[in-house]
Amino acid sequence: GSNVNIFLCCLLSLIDEVFAYLSGKMFTFPAQTNRAHVRLNTQRRNFSTVTVCHRSFTDLKRDHILFSLATPSNANDFLIFRDAKNKEIEPHIRDQKVEYGGPDYKLNMWHSICTTWDSGSGLVQLWFDGQPSIRKFISSGSNISGPVIIILGQEQDSHGGGFDINQSFIGMMTDVHMWDYILSPCEMQSYVDELNFTPGNVLNWRALDFQIVERVLIENKLITCH
Ligand SMILES: *[C@@H]1O[C@H](CO)[C@@H](O)[C@H](O)[C@H]1NC(C)=O
Ligand SMILES: *[C@@H]1O[C@H](CO)[C@@H](O)[C@H](O)[C@H]1NC(C)=O
Ligand SMILES: *[C@@H]1O[C@H](CO)[C@@H](O)[C@H](O)[C@H]1NC(C)=O
Numbered sequence: 001g002s003n004v005n006i007f008l009c010c011l012l013s014l015i016d017e018v019f020a021y022l023s024g025k026m027f028t029f030p031a032q033t034n035r036a037h038v039r040l041n042t043q044r045r046n047f048s049t050v051t052v053c054h055r056s057f058t059d060l061k062r063d064h065i066l067f068s069l070a071t072p073s074n075a076n077d078f079l080i081f082r083d084a085k086n087k088e089i090e091p092h093i094r095d096q097k098v099e100y101g102g103p104d105y106k107l108n109m110w111h112s113i114c115t116t117w118d119s120g121s122g123l124v125q126l127w128f129d130g131q132p133s134i135r136k137f138i139s140s141g142s143n144i145s146g147p148v149i150i151i152l153g154q155e156q157d158s159h160g161g162g163f164d165i166n167q168s169f170i171g172m173m174t175d176v177h178m179w180d181y182i183l184s185p186c187e188m189q190s191y192v193d194e195l196n197f198t199p200g201n202v203l204n205w206r207a208l209d210f211q212i213v214e215r216v217l218i219e220n221k222l223i224t225c226h
């Protein structure tokens with residue numbers, strides 16, 4: 001009796017929260033829903049500088065979320081959003097927004113997007129497939145602080161919820177890293193080229209602590225013949 005219960009409890013909690021070596025893997029978000037997502041866990045909660053990088057592949061012609069970090073006080077504390085109508089990538093930081101209209105966001109292709117922010121200068125910069133944008137002012141003088149909830153696949157309008165099916169992500173996502181500092185251009189290039197780089201010290205794809213909610217799959221990233 002009790003041994004079985006202990007076994008079941010721990011098996012379930014293992015399924016619930018996973019620490020995994022995801023090198024060569026990707027998350028597949030296969031359906032339009034306002035529930036399926038992946039929650040990425042970190043104990044860190046005080047950021048004055050940030051770099052977030054991810055690679056994604058989609059055929060969505062509508063708006064969609066790529067990365068959503070919320071705190072209790074700021075639902076859009078650090079998020080990366082695709083505005084399809086205006087053909088822009090929008091970083092939102094500390095609930096402020098800037099728009100980048102340059103990137104050639106082709107559908108059905110992998111794109112790497114890295115975003116940096118420094119609370120001292122307040123400047124944000126986007127590196128799209130390794131091409132740096134101009135640096136724009138977004139928010140200065142205060143940290144991202146408090147318990148963060150980081151979600152892939154859905155956009156948070158509140159801390160951990162408020163999902164909108166019409167902003168959900170459908171497609172594949174991989175190589176998600178977050179650092180508490182700004183990557184040098186050489187580190188950025190190594191990430192883009194999938195060479196050796198220092199993995200994220202806040203989120204590390206190679207040792208990710210995460211929970212999958214509903215239908216999101218872990219699959220092999222390589223889909224080419226060789
Ligand atoms: C902001 O974060 C940095 C780095 O974690 C920390 O050194 C600094 O004291 C924080 N500032 C505030 C106002 O919390
Ligand atoms: C952030 O760090 C600073 C300095 O260590 C500290 O004063 C502040 O209370 C921290 N904020 C949070 C929310 O942990
Ligand atoms: C999502 O978009 C569809 C099509 O534009 C619309 O009919 C529907 O009401 C939207 N749903 C929500 C929750 O906004």
Ligand SMILES: [Ca+2]
Pocket residue numbers: 155156157164167
């Ligand atoms: Ca929203």
